[in-house]
Amino acid sequence: EAQVTQNPRYLITVTGKKLTVTCSQNMNHEYMSWYRQDPGLGLRQIYYSMNVEVTDKGDVPEGYKVSRKEKRNFPLILESPSPNQTSLYFCASSFSPGELFFGEGSRLTVL
Amino acid sequence: GNSVTQMEGPVTLSEEAFLTINCTYTATGYPSLFWYVQYPGEGLQLLLKATKADDKGSNKGFEATYRKETTSFHLEKGSVQVSDSAVYFCALIRSNFGNEKLTFGTGTRLTIIP
Numbered sequence: 495e496a497q498v499t500q501n502p503r504y505l506i507t508v509t510g511k512k513l514t515v516t517c518s519q520n521m522n523h524e525y526m527s528w529y530r531q532d533p534g535l536g537l538r539q540i541y542y543s544m545n546v547e548v549t550d551k552g553d554v555p556e557g558y559k560v561s562r563k564e565k566r567n568f569p570l571i572l573e574s575p576s577p578n579q580t581s582l583y584f585c586a587s588s589f590s591p592g593e594l595f596f597g598e599g600s601r602l603t604v605l
Numbered sequence: 606g607n608s609v610t611q612m613e614g615p616v617t618l619s620e621e622a623f624l625t626i627n628c629t630y631t632a633t634g635y636p637s638l639f640w641y642v643q644y645p646g647e648g649l650q651l652l653l654k655a656t657k658a659d660d661k662g663s664n665k666g667f668e669a670t671y672r673k674e675t676t677s678f679h680l681e682k683g684s685v686q687v688s689d690s691a692v693y694f695c696a697l698i699r700s701n702f703g704n705e706k707l708t709f710g711t712g713t714r715l716t717i718i719p
Contacts, residue, residue: 498648527706535710535711536694536709536710536712537649537709539706539707542706552706552712557688570624584648584649586648586649591698591706591707592637592654592698592704592705592707593639593641593651593654594641594651594707595651596648596649596650597648598646598647598648599647599648
């Protein structure tokens with residue numbers, strides 16, 4: 495089954511404790527992206543990757559890092575999480591940037 | 606820059622009612638337009654798309670027509686069901702190649718009551 499898998503789905507952490515949200519896709523897509531969803535703001539892109547070892551900033555990259563060492567994986571790293579990073583995060587992949595396949599989301603709470 | 610404006614929700618309708626969710630956009634050139642749907646507890650799914658003026662996208666009984674003269678892409682369905690309850694996002698992309706990205710509206714929450 496074609497899918498984008500994110501882990502963890504739910505996480506409560508404390509300020510400053512590094513965490514990684516993993517994302518893996520099994521569709522051989524070159525394009526992958528991370529979004530955060532906040533009430534009243536819709537979806538905002540954090541980072542995207544056009545291919546292995548090619549990543550770039552989206553609209554709200556501050557406080558986040560990504561890497562793309564393999565085609566299927568695109569982890570999102572929060573080196574020192576802060577409460578304003580409490581959000582619902584989505585990973586997505588695609589053959590082209592417009593028609594995205596989304597994961598089920600990771601709800602992160604930073605205390 | 607690019608932007609998408611959707612009608613504010615929430616929208617509550619009775620089953621079998623007619624649905625319209627308005628979407629207008631601002632973009633240079635000839636963007637592609639999309640509707641995504643997010644069911645409770647799930648990620649977004651592509652519902653339909655249109656890539657040029659006067660194209661009509663359709664899926665699962667939903668339709669939307671790309672109107673360049675009014676810069677709109679309104680979502681319609683003739684008879685909604687309880688299972689259509691979800692959040693609907695309008696989105697655009699200037700080009701489906703290169704490093705372009707989707708620009709999303711803020712979403713419209715739809716609730717259908719039996």
